[in-house]
Amino acid sequence: MSAWRISLRLLRRDWRSGELYLLAAALVITVAAVTAVGFFTDRVEATMERQGSELIASDLAIQSSTPLPETLADEAKTRGLSTAQTLEFRSVLVTDQTPQLVNIKAVDSAYPLRGELRIRANADTQDAPAPQGPPAGEVWLESRLLPLLQIQIGDRIKIGETPLRIGAILTREPDEGRSFFNIAPRVMMNTADLKATGLIGPASRATHRLLIAGDAEAVARYRDWIEPRLAANMSAESASEARPEFASAVERAARFLHLATLTTLLVAGAAIALASHRLVERQTDAVAIMRCLGAPRRLLTRIFLLRLVLFGLIASLVGCLFGWLAQAGLVGALSDWLGEDLPPASAAPIVTGVATGLICLLGFALPPLLQLTRVTPLRALRRDIGGPKAPAALALVAAGGALALLILWQAQDLSLAWKLIAGVMGALVTLVLSVLLLVRLAGRLTGRVRGIWRLGLAALARRPSGAVLQIGGFGIGILALLLLAVVRLDLLHAWQDSLPTDAPNYFLINIQPEEVEPLRDFLAEAGIERAPIYPMIRGRLTRINAHEVEPSDYEDPRAERLATREFNLSYGTEPQPDNRIVAGNWWSGEEAPPQFSVETGIAETLGIALGDRLTFWISGHAVSGPVTSLREVQWDSFNVNFFVTASPVLLRDEAATYITSFHLAHENEGLVAELSRRFPSVTPLDVDAILGQVRQVIDRGVLAVEYVFAFTILAGLLVMYAGIQASLEDRRAEHGILRTLGTGRRALLGSLAVEFTAAGLLAGLLASIFAEATGWLLAEQLFELEFSFNPWLWVVGVLGSGLAIGLAGTLATYPLLIRPPLQSLRQAG
Structure with a gap:
């Protein structure tokens, strides 16, 4: 047998x-x-x-400082993917009042591909979902613009050469938390009206975005196809790359x-x-x-x-x-x-x-x-x-x-x-x-x-x-x-x-140095005590030790993008509460020698090690210091955090704006309008949507x-x-x-x-x-x-x-x- x-x-x-x-x-x-x-x-x-994709209004976003080639959208459509296009730029709205800097976002009829827009028909009604952006001939504004410009729903405002009707108050857009540096209130319009404004030309400074959504495997294959074709001024990102908290x-x-x-x-x-x-x-x-x-x-x-x-x-x-x-x-x-x-x-x-x-x-x-x-x-x-x-x-x-x-x-x-x-x-x-x-x-x-x-x-x-x-x-x-x-x-x-119930759901950015103390007093009067305000300086990493930082030195696409972008630097005498030193030691005192502390993820991506000397180009000159500590950052705390922090002596004389975050109960959201009236240059950013997703x-x-x-x-x-x-x-x-x-x-x-x-x-x-x-x-x-x-x-x-x-x-x-x-x-x- x-x-x-x-x-x-x-x-x-x-x-x-x-x-x-x-x-x-x-x-x-x-x-x-x-x-x-x-x-x-x-x-x-x-x-x-997919739910994270709602934070960038798509599954994949291609971004460029110049118009994107039509072949990118055509290839996506050939692969059975949905596409939408947006264009963002800054302009000035002029009414009978003081001119107001705004951030204009032009969207086509397909936007958004993921998530939802929400608008209010007037200041007294509840917000409701909108299936797409504003129709041609109409604009939607952030609520803080109405008191700033002393206008109301139904009025007309002139954008460039074109008068457009104010159709609604824009309360939420899926990708509103994509960047903390939209330093002006948002205006949303239809791309069909863009040409008539005369504001966009070949040399205009604008951010062009191609949004892509569809089957996960098809999107992944498309990304593999497009990565080697991205120019130096282009980048591709998914939700996880855009929002480290999520x-x-x-x-x-x-x-x-x-x-x-x-x-x-x-x-x-x-x-x-x-x-x-x-x-x-x-x-x-x-x-x-x-x-x-x-x-x-x-x-x-x-x-x-x-x-x-x-x-x-x-x-x-x-x-x-x-x-x-x-x-x-x-x-x-x-x-x-x-x-x-x-x-x-x-x-x-x-x-x-x-x-x-x-x-x-x-x-x-x-x-x-x-x-x-x-x-x-x-x-x-x-x-x-x-x-x-x-x-x-x-x-x-x-x-x-x-x-x-x-x-x-x-x-x-x-x-x-x-x-x-x-x-x-x-x-x-x-x-x-x-x-x-x-x-x-x-x-x-x-x-x-x-x-x-x-x-x-x-x-x-x-x-x-x-x-x-x-x-x-x-x-x-x-x-x-x-x-x-x-x-x-x-x-x-x-x-x-x-992530407690009182986790920060509002960020305030573009705070000027002279506004720090008045703003701190304003928040304290409103009962918001825990709102530390941090300095923020923009700088580009140019050198690691004696080696020049070049995008071509890195194979990782994220490392390439980091090598071309400016970092948000800060300084302080103590690490933030949700930061943990995992290597090296933090400095002590205001007069500690020049040195940097780097977040572990960014250090690994760029190949930065303890003891390396970093050089940043800030406001026309170089600033250098050794890396004396590496930090793990709890990104999903929704507190203000930075990839790179310096000792005070290194950056305190640099030109800086300030940033803070705090929790604002829904019943107190009227405080935002008052804040915008008293501090018109300060930009409030509502991250409640991201907070809810997390x-x-x-x-x-x-x-x-x-x-x-x-x-x-x-x-x-x-x-x-x-x-x-x-x-x-x-x-x-x-x-x-x-x-x-x-x-x-x-x-x-x-x-x-x-x-x-x-x-x-x-x-x-x-x-x-x-x-x-x-x-x-x-x-x-x-x-x-x-x-x-x-x-x-x-x-x-x-x-x-x-x-x-x-x-x-x-x-x-x-x-x-x-x-x-x-x-x-x-x-x-």
Whole structure:
């Protein structure tokens, strides 16, 4: 009979006997978690990108200081993409009052491609969505222009040579937060009226934008096509590049989802290992009989390997099915946010899920199962010989290799993956050593107690390797549950609190030096106390050390753009509250020597390292200083932040404008009109739309992570169940002997309660320590969040684990006590 046929028969027999149920459940949960996250993130990342696209009114924006070639729009249309064009320039509106500088935005009938415009018919009505921009012959104005120019809806204003009717108040445009440097109030008009104004000529200073939207893959292919064709004065950007606040929120959401997946993988891996241990015990007699019938080791090896692969494929495919159903449920739960037109899930997560299942199975289950080939035929006659013991080194190397491979694959970040691998390996070693230490301590207590306490503690100390396996399994299961509490109650709440309800929703820019103190007083009178005002100086990076900064030196398109643009520099004596120094040291005092602090992302993009000397061209002269610190910036805080900050002595004599941000309640929005009247040169920028997008990502991301962690809970419960089942064979023989020697059922039941409660307390103690430490590391190193220790975690973790495992273990092993001693000895022997 061929190895294939034998493998299929044995697989069918094992399934019918129920010996594979536990292993199958662990594998299905693992694969379901991986594929659910894979299916979900495939679809949600596209949705997040689409919602982020509302911040630039498109999926991709091409920007230029000169008219864009028509071939760019023609190529996009050929690829089935939608296009719109805008043109922005500054001009002066002249009425009977003082001339007013304005920022004019001309849009065509297709604008916006993403997001929505909102307008008010007059100052007393609520705003409403507008499907497109103003019709020909009409303009829309920001509300602050009406009191400044003393005009009203229905009046006509002259733009260039053309009088246009004021049709509405412009309250929101999708890409209004694209730049903080629109220093004048907005006027929106139709491109059909542009030529008649006479304001735009070949040499006019204007910003031309081509907006593109459509299928994500088609947009990506178009970007690949256009990148090498962009001139030096052109740039292409997506929402994540335009708004780092949104990109930061999306990145954190993805990290939380991958964290949930990795946690499930680790916990389910422990369940697979425990289930494999029990399967080996149950298979030993069958293999001994096969050896008696002449089966060679080579044939047994092939049979076990084929059976494991077949089982893994079937269980993994079932897990993929559950994963697809799970992501469908999650998408349904988030339908109000994701919408009904989500792209279909790709087949890639199925491949990932099956591969993950096989790697888990081969890494955790294959080494102990291969030891069955070493079973001696004599085992069929002498049950006291026992089963073969797998070398601990082989099992650890295989399990460690599988974990490392899965972490590297799932983490999607090499640096993060190595940190996780080191942490997991260190935690496992610490766990084993801690359990051995605690078991030895229990053994010493055995001689000092009597009755059921002695029986229970002796049972715990009698099998050190079994105790390590069992308590380790309990500890990992409890750790999974406690990690859910840490992530849900501490990390996710900290993430939500990182964008509080009073996060800044207004920026004030173009504040002149003489307006700083009057503006600060004005805001204080309005009850806005927390509005720090920062200086801002424009400068272009020209040199890094002795090397001239040239766009052609960089392959990364973003680095090329940064090499051509001006930076917004600032200075101060203290780093801002949401900045964290990760390398070097911040300066101290107003008279600290000239030096710079650089944000880590921009430093990595431009190749700036600690100790490099930067030179900026500011107002016609060069300013230089060394980089003495690198900062991580919490961009989604919505506070004012800068890529590059300098010591005061370096920039305080440069010409500067000032910027601030603050929170303004909706019922107090009338304050903006008063502010514009008293400070006409100051430009208020409403970023409520961006703030709402980021807050929505956080809220829905929290729900998605909680949903995925349900798999971790199932895996945690499964690993605790597997830990209880792992020792049943040994207990059957022990209880038979103790019953034969006269030990009563009540005493045995009490000893079981003592043993399992002690195991639960030890496991809960270790799990609480690891959960608290893991939460702190995740908060500080991965998510850059504030973490506070939770005393209730220890109460629930230690006492709750002792009670729960004590009760569950006692109930699970109680059936062994009600059997006659002779029956137990026969089954064990």
